[in-house]
Amino acid sequence: MSSVRTPDPNNPSEPAGGWLTEGELAETRARVPILYVEAVPVRVDADGAVREVGTLLRASMSGEMTRTLVSGRVLHGETVRDALRRHLEKDLGPTALPQVPVSVVPFAVAEYFPWPGESTFSDERQHAVALAYVVPVSGDCTPRQDALALDWMPPRDIAKEEVLSEMEGGRGALLRQALASVGLLG
Amino acid sequence: MSSVRTPDPNNPSEPAGGWLTEGELAETRARVPILYVEAVPVRVDADGAVREVGTLLRASMSGEMTRTLVSGRVLHGETVRDALRRHLEKDLGPTALPQVPVSVVPFAVAEYFPWPGESTFSDERQHAVALAYVVPVSGDCTPRQDALALDWMPPRDIAKEEVLSEMEGGRGALLRQALASVGLLG
Amino acid sequence: MSSVRTPDPNNPSEPAGGWLTEGELAETRARVPILYVEAVPVRVDADGAVREVGTLLRASMSGEMTRTLVSGRVLHGETVRDALRRHLEKDLGPTALPQVPVSVVPFAVAEYFPWPGESTFSDERQHAVALAYVVPVSGDCTPRQDALALDWMPPRDIAKEEVLSEMEGGRGALLRQALASVGLLG
């Protein structure tokens, strides 16, 4: 049985013990909520004010374009901080220079359910609980998984309904919360 | 020279020393930012989930209806907590039974400027900096100043553009931040 | 194989699907971090200021007295808010009248590891990640599990080293963070 994701040889800090087979992961997802971290990448000016917000573009199976955030599981034995850094590197590339926040208290706790109605957020694979962070990045971003591209937009543009509705799993609401948390939801 | 507001004989905890004449207040407003507290009153269910959000209705001079939040100055010598409780009582009446938060760290810092462009928020009288809180109230609210009425609405309805645009001083954005902070900005 | 905890017939809202056999739970604990909620019960005055902090007393196997907080798993399919309310009722009894916070953003994210060195917090059973809240309770508390008693102390007394060192799993540090979050760490 193959593993869910190919272990990444470039990332020596990935805790090998955390990887599960597809069968183990499916079984586990039916038993407990799965802990995730999510990050909204932003560009800031010298004063720390957010100038641009990044979303990851992805082509769905049906050819439709969707948007998502930096996102991934916290593995067994891994700290939240390490998971956040690992997924930032996985989704934005090794030269993004993210400023991982000094506190792991998130700006929002996003709860994803596989059935509708329970929450704003949905994930057909699982019940997931994500700790969400706004993360300034100052380097070059080179998304390297799933043929993703990274799209930077000013806060004003990204808050538009047509953009937010492209976010996967209801993450438009999470993006709004992110903008609100930095005082940029007009 | 008359004082800006009539001292309230029913409220013995009001720090008398904090009252300024109109002239003193005008002079002070030209010199330093004035510290405010603001509160978004909410009704919660037994689980603490927000079911309704309150706004104070006010008829403007021109007969137009506007909405605002619980709001007022922190006086000299007064703690933030005392100021918050005092203004909740002033604006919602003595039987509102507000649950003043255990922490005075606000969900947002709203900056009001007398000139446009600096911020989302404006106040023609002054540069004010407001610490904003979401405050559950469980009792009967009887707004008693400025012929205000208190209007309760479900989060979904209050987030509508036509409601938010009625908020004074750009507080529609603050209300959105409040909804975001409790996970209710869909 | 018996279940880890006896299902509670008095609590109809417990999501039956979340219960795991001991074997399933042990297996799951070896695969992913387990999501918990924790609550620091407090007594507040009319202004919302914390006057007393509660800890749950427990006699260990060896007869030693230890202290802990309201704590428990988030079950599969259960919201964080529901889990918090359920564990408050389980640990403080049905008449505690807890004020579950309006926001599920925690004051701290406590990471427990089964091995030393990774974190301030330890849990020999598992890697657990707990979202921690300060929760005012206004009713009567009647702890009903594990022969626990609830001990109320003023913030000043509970912050003492000899009390904090009695907290299980390093939760003395979490209690300090709770006090800091409400501005009461002198």
Add this chain to the structure above:
Amino acid sequence: MSSVRTPDPNNPSEPAGGWLTEGELAETRARVPILYVEAVPVRVDADGAVREVGTLLRASMSGEMTRTLVSGRVLHGETVRDALRRHLEKDLGPTALPQVPVSVVPFAVAEYFPWPGESTFSDERQHAVALAYVVPVSGDCTPRQDALALDWMPPRDIAKEEVLSEMEGGRGALLRQALASVGLLG
């Protein structure tokens, strides 16, 4: 009448209108709480974890050594963000490269009173309310006012009673809150 501080010709962004004469400032301080920003400078590693905490050393009139934080007024017409950046530059020098936080929601609101008993914090000059932030700095710090030096210490060392008691105005408690907010109060 001389101004309280010498205007700084190197800092063109200082809002000239905010400066008050000593007489005006004294008068204003007797009328309203004065809004401050404070910053705890920290050194972080690549994961954003705090490795060192900085305090500003100062020799008091009596020759005693005291410690303080980056601190200063928000001027009339100035945003909180601009005030924070200005005081970071004033106290840490122009090459400190501070990462001003993306959100101006503080980790703590510190209330200073000129009389004892009201609060943990005291300031004999005034009633001040400070919004406090933890700010990573990655550049070279060259404190340039009041013959200050900047002292970096690991979190574990700075949390010691003998260090915290050297903090001016009771800021030892604020430093503890800062450590708690980043999960480093053991």
